[in-house]
Structures are given as C-alpha cells and as structure tokens.
Amino acid sequence: MIALVLLGVLALVGGGCACVVWAERGGPRWARVVAAVTLGAGELLRRSEKNRRRGLNRPTSDGDQVL
Template identity: 75%
Template sequence: MIVLVLLGVLALAVGGCACVVWAERGGPRWVRAVATMTLAAGKVVRRSERNRRPGLNGTAGNDG
C-alpha cells in the first residue's frame, strides 16, 4: 500500500516537473496552471524545511 502511495507521489512530482518545462516553452493554459502550483508547492516545502531545522543557520550553540 505504501509503495502505491509513493509511486503516486513520484508520478505527481514528475508530471509537475514536466509541466514546468512545457510551460517555459509556451504550453497551454492548464499546463501553466499546473506549473504554477508545482512551483508554489516547492516553495512551501522549502520554507517548511527551513523552519523545521533551526540549528543550521549558525546560531545554535552560540551562548555568548
């Protein structure tokens, strides 16, 4: 069951990346919409990853 979920997520990611490339080359409106959603989802994931690991910004362990 988990394999099917992971395959679905992989298919969505690959499809989203293909839409981003196609939209850059002037694809139809629905492709540009999917590309916009894919890029927005990537920004959300990067932002949440930054907020989850606060020790990587160089301030952890500097007590004075």
C-alpha cells in the same frame, strides 16, 4: 499499499516537473497552472524545511543549543 502511494506521489512530481518545462516553452494554460502549483508547493516545502532547521538550532534560555 505503501508502494502504490509512493508511485502515485512520484507520478505527480514527475508530471509537475514536465508541466514546468512545458509551460516555460509556452504550453497551454492548464500546464501553466499546474506548473505554478508545482513551483508553489516546492517553495512551501523549502520554507518549512528552513524553518524546521532554524528551530533545531535556536539557543535555549540558558545558552545551550537544542540538538
């Protein structure tokens, strides 16, 4: 069951990447929409990971860092 979910996610990611490339070459409107959603999701994931790392490296009140 987990393998099917992972394959589905992989298919969505691959399709999104293909739409990004196709939209750059002047693809149809729906491909540009899918490309924008794909790039937006990637940016959200990048920001959330950056915020998570900052939270781990934030010093505590006594000057020690949380690991």
